[in-house]
């Protein structure tokens with residue numbers, strides 16, 4: 001059974017086509033990697049899956065529901081770790097987690113137990129009562145991850161989850177995610193631009209570039225398709241060798257500053 | 264029943280968050296008291312003699328409820344900026360992606376801001392008491408407080424709804440000041456609504472703040488222009504309207 005199905009999905013921002021007619025499916029219980037360079041359209045796609053953005057055209061089904069018209073049911077099915085900051089700086093670590101647990105209806109007993117457990121996983125247990133604004137970037141990231149794992153949804157979206165994490169935390173994190181995937185059959189959809197991470201963790205990989213899916217399959221499939229020996233070579237062959245900076249981001253910011261009112 | 268309990272928990276945690284954020288920022292708490300105190304002292308003592316000579320009676324009795332209403336409208340409307348903070352710091356995503364009814368989000372946030380604004384109004388009421396204001400009838404104090412709560416709820420909902428459409432931190436204060444100034448000066452907070460030129464009177468009747476001020480003044484100073492049923496009826500309708508529109512706007516936010 002496919003828990004995610006996407007058909008001819010397009011997202012246009014004014015003049016940029018961020019997601020350009022993509023189609024794919026993810027089977028329930030699998031770990032799926034969305035691999036692509038900066039600006040490829042990964043975050044935009046995830047935002048459309050999670051009801052935060054409306055697609056320009058195309059069809060999405062998440063756990064059998066359409067994010068545009070059945071947003072409540074879609075939200076019931078998912079959890080997400082965002083790429084961009086999403087904590088409340090004026091609350092403590094513990095308060096951020098508690099807030100999340102209540103919003104997602106995690107019962108008090110399980111909530112308290114998981115908060116303890118997760119604070120250990122991300123090594124923040126002795127900082128639980130500190131305000132988040134006193135945290136370093138890495139600590140904030142770890143807290144966001146703990147928060148994203150606090151409720152156990154049917155699908156979890158992780159948008160570049162390990163960006164900026166040290167190797168130990170990265171291992172802990174993947175240990176926890178794999179465990180959740182195996183024990184509770186949680187489908188994992190993660191985006192990354194680390195090839196090793198995709199190769200090591202994912203059952204299936206889709207490579208996205210300039211808003212288009214250029215290849216998909218298991219790591220072996222992709223190597224076969226491109227007649228290369230490693231996923232890295234396959235990736236470079238598919239996406240070209242030029243290094244892409246996130247220069248688009250700066251232009252975005254200029255744009256949003258000018259545009260005061262939303263449509 | 265299960266559902267109602269869950270709504271209650273969600274609204275409570277959203278409310279609690281707004282309260283914590285406000286009272287952790289001491290500058291905000293102290294700074295927002297300066298303006299009403301200035302108005303009370305300057306207007307109360309400055310215009311007092313003229314008002315008395317014109318046969319209006321004790322001006323502080325008249326103006327204190329107006330200044331209480333002023334402190335509420337300012338605190339309440341500006342509470343909307345929290346939505347823009349949340350957009351810019353990214354926290355809004357966390358609330359929007361949660362399996363929570365949009366009206367729960369709107370109501371929880373609004374009640375948080377409204378609580379802060381009501382407390383603000385009560386502090387100003389106590390200060391005006393220290394300056395010489397004496398409520399006519401302490402039995403009617405709960406009526407005044409109820410009106411303060413309703414007003415605070417309406418104006419917080421309005422500020423929050425406006426903020427949900429805005430992206431940028433600089434635009435919000437400009438727009439809110441642009442709205443508050445006429446609302447305040449044309450509300451009967453500073454002058455009686457009796458005997459005004461026709462056009463001005465019509466404008467004051469269209470100003471929601473007029474009914475809030477009238478309700479508070481009616482309860483504390485026994486000077487009632489519209490009547491309690493009018494005042495409360497109109498403000499209650501506006502509360503539901505603003506919450507409804509705000510919830511709808513929240514369902515349209517994209518981040």
Ligand SMILES: Nc1ncnc2c1ncn2[C@@H]1O[C@H](COP(=O)(O)OP(=O)(O)O)[C@@H](O)[C@H]1O
Pocket residue numbers: 013016017018036037038039040041042043044045248249252
């Ligand atoms: N709100 C927006 N307005 C305009 N352009 C955007 C917006 N969000 C993303 N984009 C553009 O869409 C493209 C894809 O971005 P994104 O999905 O963030 O890529 P990725 O997550 O793969 O790095 C980029 O060119 C980016 O600048």
Ligand SMILES: [Mg+2]
Pocket residue numbers: 042043044083159160
């Ligand atoms: Mg991204």
